[in-house]
């Protein structure tokens with residue numbers, strides 16, 4: 384059992400949020416029935432509540448999560464808040480209420496959890512963003528936008544194309560030149576896109592401007608991508624973990640572990656059953672603090688994480704939950720042939736270790752059947768396949784059948800984000816929780 388330390392105001396904030404949500408936020412009216420009441424400790428009351436899903440936000444509309452004292456019509460009309468739709472299929476897309484001061488404060492609080500970010504990020508520092516414009520930035524698929532059209536406040540968006548498969552060498556040369564002339568202190572990047580740029584820069588032997596820190600957001604960074612990025616960038620790397628709904632939840636410190644952003648959110652951890660990786664691996668539900676306009680309680684971000692078994696970190700930070708790793712999307716979980724849950728991180732550890740591959744995606748099609756899509760310039764494919772099959776059978780079971788497919792490049796999902804592993808049948812994570 385871990386004894387995480389929390390700041391003194393943490394329980395009080397959690398309590399106030401819960402009571403306001405139950406009494407005056409219509410989206411949580413049905414949750415009143417789950418509340419054991421004020422006589423019980425706050426953690427117990429939270430643990431009695433359901434998880435909030437994207438489908439709940441769609442059903443109640445985002446206005447259903449505004450407390451009764453605030454009028455979303457007035458807020459929208461004055462521009463204090465706005466509506467933000469996340470990209471993707473109707474399955475994953477949701478409209479949220481966006482309150483910029485809350486987001487900015489959560490981001491600033493997260494910087495304190497990494498010494499490089501804390502020293503470099505002033506709030507007015509130049510920052511380059513290499514993202515899919517479907518997630519953040521300006522989309523222009525038809526024409527290339529000049530640099531000044533991709534500037535916004537202190538930001539420069541390096542990419543305006545929603546499909547990274549359309550990037551030409553000239554387009555990637557432009558990114559390299561712009562990094563050099565813009566000189567960002569921080570580079571924030573989808574790891575998939577930065578790895579793609581780095582494969583090109585490494586292959587063409589180009590030197591590139593080095594920012595003070597690279598922060599990964601939006602996607603899980605695979606070990607393969609990190610290797611490719613470190614061939615080109617020598618600066619420190621850190622993963623920032625969060626979502627549109629929850630803001631900045633965990634930040635990777637300079638020692639490599641993930642610290643909870645206790646100033647801006649509460650995190651409830653639900654362990655998996657022992658045979659599926661529990662009690663250290665589990666799901667997290669996030670409750671946001673300090674957002675007067677939008678109450679997210681026990682929001683299921685859809686990710687699995689691994690608690691740090693030591694419960695401490697070399698950096699000395701000791702406030703909140705410490706993770707040794709983010710394990711990846713629950714949608715990226717697969718199963719061994721005998722039905723044990725395999726997280727993306729566990730699959731990635733095996734697949735990223737393969738020699739001579741640029742990209743991979745693993746799809747489980749049936750109980751013992753797995754399709755492996757590879758981008759590789761290796762000519763000895765039989766040998767590559769034997770290596771990959773051997774490694775995957777160690778993870779999934781000796782009965783695992785692997786079918787190989789070769790591609791020139793892999794495309795992102797309709798959400799604009801990459802998926803590296805998934806089962807082509809539903810896995811209900813609730814069944815795997817303790």
Ligand SMILES: [Zn+2]
Nearest residue numbers: 636638696698
């Ligand atoms: Zn640390």
